Amino acid sequence: MKNTCALTLDDVRRVAAAAEAEATACGWAVSIAVCDAGGHPLWLQRMDGAPLMSAAVAPEKARTSVLSGRPSKAFEEMVNNGRIAALAMPVVPLEGGEPIIVDGMVIGAVGVSGVKAGEDAQVARAGVAALRVTIAQRRVA
Numbered sequence: 001m002k003n004t005c006a007l008t009l010d011d012v013r014r015v016a017a018a019a020e021a022e023a024t025a026c027g028w029a030v031s032i033a034v035c036d037a038g039g040h041p042l043w044l045q046r047m048d049g050a051p052l053m054s055a056a057v058a059p060e061k062a063r064t065s066v067l068s069g070r071p072s073k074a075f076e077e078m079v080n081n082g083r084i085a086a087l088a089m090p091v092v093p094l095e096g097g098e099p100i101i102v103d104g105m106v107i108g109a110v111g112v113s114g115v116k117a118g119e120d121a122q123v124a125r126a127g128v129a130a131l132r133v134t135i136a137q138r139r140v141a
Contacts, residue, residue: 005102018130030114033059054113062111065097069106072097096120
């Protein structure tokens, strides 16, 4: 058996707050979703002014990332490079989903939608980075 980490509500709040802070600092209105290792939603917020559809897309980007263990951008690149069969996969091939990996295991993911693809990913990575700092601090303590 393996021991695995799991996201707590405090972890999820920390991830979402860091992602929101990044979006706010850049003047972007986005939706932010966080899911657990099974792709189940733990958090969804749509910032004021974020596109309505972004609240549906962000959780799917997170789910795509957690199920694949990769940024959702990988699937967008597949499709853009002509591998249209990837569209039949149960994923959303849009950049903006980033996995949360601890000790080599995917324990969740962040999905962001509402601005340009690279900007969505930037916001998602800010959320993941905040959790990495927390994990490092816990290990030192």
